[in-house]
Amino acid sequence: MDRARPRVAIVGAGPAGAFAAASLLRASGEVEIDLFERLPTPWGLLRGGVAPDHQEIKRLQDTFDRQTLERGCRFLGNVEVGVDVSHSELMRHYTAVVYATGAQTDKSLGIPGEDLPGSWAATEFVAWYNGHPDYRELEFDLSGTRAVVIGNGNVAADVVRLLTLSPRELERTDVADHALEALRESRIEEVIVLGRRGPAQVAFTSAELRELGHLDGVDIRVGRDDVELDPVSREWLAEEGTFTARRNMALLREFAARSARPGAERRIELRFLRSPVEIRGTGSVEAVDVGRNEIIRADDGRLRARAVDGAVETIECGLVLRSVGYQAVPLPDVPFEERSCVLPNDRGRVLTLDGEPLRGVYAVGWIKRGPTGILGTNKRDAEETVSRLVEDLRTRALPEPTDPGREQIDALLAQRKPDLVTVEGWRAIDAHELERGRSEERPRVKLASRDDLVRIARGG
Amino acid sequence: MTYVITGSCIKDDACIEVCPVDCIHPKVGAPDFETAEQLYIDPAVCIDCDACVEACPVDAIFADFNVPEKHEYTLEVNAEFFAELSTAERTAA
Numbered sequence: 001m002d003r004a005r006p007r008v009a010i011v012g013a014g015p016a017g018a019f020a021a022a023s024l025l026r027a028s029g030e031v032e033i034d035l036f037e038r039l040p041t042p043w044g045l046l047r048g049g050v051a052p053d054h055q056e057i058k059r060l061q062d063t064f065d066r067q068t069l070e071r072g073c074r075f076l077g078n079v080e081v082g083v084d085v086s087h088s089e090l091m092r093h094y095t096a097v098v099y100a101t102g103a104q105t106d107k108s109l110g111i112p113g114e115d116l117p118g119s120w121a122a123t124e125f126v127a128w129y130n131g132h133p134d135y136r137e138l139e140f141d142l143s144g145t146r147a148v149v150i151g152n153g154n155v156a157a158d159v160v161r162l163l164t165l166s167p168r169e170l171e172r173t174d175v176a177d178h179a180l181e182a183l184r185e186s187r188i189e190e191v192i193v194l195g196r197r198g199p200a201q202v203a204f205t206s207a208e209l210r211e212l213g214h215l216d217g218v219d220i221r222v223g224r225d226d227v228e229l230d231p232v233s234r235e236w237l238a239e240e241g242t243f244t245a246r247r248n249m250a251l252l253r254e255f256a257a258r259s260a261r262p263g264a265e266r267r268i269e270l271r272f273l274r275s276p277v278e279i280r281g282t283g284s285v286e287a288v289d290v291g292r293n294e295i296i297r298a299d300d301g302r303l304r305a306r307a308v309d310g311a312v313e314t315i316e317c318g319l320v321l322r323s324v325g326y327q328a329v330p331l332p333d334v335p336f337e338e339r340s341c342v343l344p345n346d347r348g349r350v351l352t353l354d355g356e357p358l359r360g361v362y363a364v365g366w367i368k369r370g371p372t373g374i375l376g377t378n379k380r381d382a383e384e385t386v387s388r389l390v391e392d393l394r395t396r397a398l399p400e401p402t403d404p405g406r407e408q409i410d411a412l413l414a415q416r417k418p419d420l421v422t423v424e425g426w427r428a429i430d431a432h433e434l435e436r437g438r439s440e441e442r443p444r445v446k447l448a449s450r451d452d453l454v455r456i457a458r459g460g
Numbered sequence: 461m462t463y464v465i466t467g468s469c470i471k472d473d474a475c476i477e478v479c480p481v482d483c484i485h486p487k488v489g490a491p492d493f494e495t496a497e498q499l500y501i502d503p504a505v506c507i508d509c510d511a512c513v514e515a516c517p518v519d520a521i522f523a524d525f526n527v528p529e530k531h532e533y534t535l536e537v538n539a540e541f542f543a544e545l546s547t548a549e550r551t552a553a
Contacts, residue, residue: 056468056518063472063517205497207467210533242495243541374497376471380488 004404005030006095006393011081013037014044015060015375016365017100019382022067027390032406033073034094038080039133040421040453041429042069044102046375048132051158052173053165055443060375069423076413077421078454082332084416091360092402093409096389098362099334099343099350103326103371109150113279114322117141122151122159122323129162129183131176131448141284142186144318148288150276151323152195153203157212159321163191164218164266174437174444188266192315194288195272197305198295199226199252200233202272206247212268213255219264222256226272232295236303273305277312279320287316326371334361343367348385349392360398362389425457432456461524462503463512464538466531468520469498475512475521481505484512485541485550500541 008024010017013035021033041047043061050057069075079085090097106121108114118141127135147163149156162175167184175183195202199222202209213220227249229237237245252270271290278289289312293305330336335353337344343363344351350361364385365378373381392398403409413420421429429447436445447453465475465484476484476499483505486493501512501521513521522528524535 054468056520057470059519060470060472060517205467206537207497210467214530242492243544244495244497247537247540373494374471376469376473379472 007032008096009034009090009094010098011036012100013042016378018064019378020364021073023382023386025071035075037077040078048130052175075423079417087333095398096360099367100364101367103328103366105327107325107327116281116285118285119279119320122155122321125159129175129179131446133450136448146190146317147188147319148317149193149321154208156323157204157208160191176448190267192269194274196275198233199272200237206244209251217265219261219267220255221269224256227252227256285320287314328367348388419454421457429456461508462506463501464535466520466534468518472517474515478511478515500538502542502547503539505547
């Protein structure tokens with residue numbers, strides 16, 4: 001019996017979705033792929049997360065484009081699955097649905113004052129400076145001289161750089177225009193970065209940590225006491241520490257040994273073994289109360305930070321950016337593992353909460369494994385999911401969808417989303433942004449409003 | 461001469477696949493692969509063929525004489541990575 005070419009919907013056009021589409025096209029020449037995206041633009045955090053001063057990494061979009069859209073994978077942008085079209089509708093139209101929706105919110109600190117105006121998730125600041133259309137209206141108060149960044153990972157490093165880079169350097173990037181204007185007027189002179197654990201346990205890559213010590217006109221300060229390792233950390237670093245952890249310690253010791261540069265316009269100060277206990281202010285953030293921690297080896301053998309009794313120090317500041325990790329949100333009509341915030345899955349095959357396979361539903365990227373790893377991690381992750389999917393196609397384990405024709409989903413989308421953005425629309429946006437970039441000697445000038453994006457996509 | 465991987469590396473493994481002398485580490489599946497922040501080229505083994513440069517999707521790889529100034533320190537980092545565990549030791553493991 002002849003079967004129609006299998007049609008696969010990938011939900012989310014970020015790196016995980018793009019790597020999955022590329023991997024699926026490599027694995028099976030006969031599959032048709034539709035890449036759904038709730039924004040009018042593809043590539044997710046590559047466009048909206050990767051910092052604007054890290055342009056070289058954004059070149060990955062050329063590979064994504066070449067391996068997906070140029071090979072016939074369709075882009076269906078400005079369509080939100082779960083809102084504009086439901087999971088069960090996708091299941092009627094596609095042989096398989098692959099969720100690649102990422103982790104769309106931030107973890108909370110769970111301390112009083114976290115929601116005061118002036119206290120933000122770092123991811124909101126990131127989305128704002130990268131021109132994510134849903135965040136362009138946010139207003140960050142940069143009129144105070146001190147900001148506090150909570151967290152010791154690469155998102156924390158990114159926001160610290162964006163707060164301290166000179167406008168002259170920012171102007172050469174594709175930072176969103178509204179953010180460039182606001183950062184030009186910024187009065188922030190000092191950014192204090194708090195790490196819950198010690199210097200040996202920071203989650204920065206050594207490349208990102210090193211950058212913080214090599215910014216033009218920016219001093220880095222690390223207290224000498226702060227790089228003295230406790231016995232537990234010293235033993236851990238010697239016996240289990242990674243290459244990156246050893247390099248980070250060498251960098252931090254070098255920073256601690258530097259003397260202050262008198263002419264520096266801005267300062268970054270890294271403090272370790274500190275946790276915020278309360279964010280305070282009348283009406284908006286005025287200060288953060290910070291307690292001290294020590295490193296202990298827990299019963300499971302892992303190192304943990306534990307609060308120690310003692311004085312709480314107060315850091316006055318007008319802005320707090322909380323950067324303690326991303327977290328996924330449940331999707332309508334798809335099982336969700338509340339504890340680990342992922343779709344329950346076996347190597348990418350989505351399962352019901354009872355552990356039974358949910359035929360035809362797959363997961364890839366952060367919604368599958370949690371928010372860990374770097375861009376390339378998604379490539380292996382995608383290959384794992386795609387090999388399950390290809391196996392299920394080969395063994396005909398998947399039921400035929402009831403309305404498999406491409407024209408059927410297209411008719412539904414035409415009715416629900418007249419302002420759908422296709423690959424031609426995205427190419428128009430891309431060309432427009434690059435052209436404006438050329439005229440301003442910037443890599444790209446982003447359109448940051450949904451209306452503008454849709455208008456340019458439709459040839460306006 | 462050698463090629464060198466800079467801090468822009470995203471651990472796409474395309475370079476490992478094309479390297480004719482297996483001098484790019486850690487490899488997928490190696491004990492330190494997941495914790496590595498980037499991949500590194502062993503300067504003692506690299507034969508300067510530039511296959512990895514072509515394969516890299518983010519242009520993170522340079523010839524040692526051609527490394528942009530801000531990435532020059534990575535020459536030392538790549539060498540240091542293999543000083544801890546050489547390609548020969550890694551291959552024997």
